[in-house]
Amino acid sequence: MSERNRVELAKVTIHASLVRPLSFMGGERGLVLGGLLFCMYLAFVLSMRYGVWYGIPGSALAWVLWLGLMRRLAIADPMMWQVLKRHRKYKAFYPARGRMNAPLRAYKDFK
Numbered sequence: 001m002s003e004r005n006r007v008e009l010a011k012v013t014i015h016a017s018l019v020r021p022l023s024f025m026g027g028e029r030g031l032v033l034g035g036l037l038f039c040m041y042l043a044f045v046l047s048m049r050y051g052v053w054y055g056i057p058g059s060a061l062a063w064v065l066w067l068g069l070m071r072r073l074a075i076a077d078p079m080m081w082q083v084l085k086r087h088r089k090y091k092a093f094y095p096a097r098g099r100m101n102a103p104l105r106a107y108k109d110f111k
Helices: 003-010 029-050 052-076 080-090
Strands: none
Touching: 029 052, 052 080
16 A cells, blocks of 8 residues: 555544444443333332332332443443453353463364
């Protein structure tokens, strides 16, 4: 590639709004909304079992803890849930090896 083409490639602007991950209330959108729905369900169940005075504050406390956890997770990596899902999917293909001299998987030799 010539020097002229390299300079042209460097002039491309990347807008932050197009590459920024979507978040809601400081956390990953799907996890925050899923936690909200679960806490609403928890409020209903606890209110039916123990009364409104225990159900609503208990679920509000669970919601605050969940939201704090999701915010910390988003600060560490805004797309952590996608990374974890991809890791679970690839786990069978790339087994963990704890040391350099760990036994390798046996492959067929096609010579």
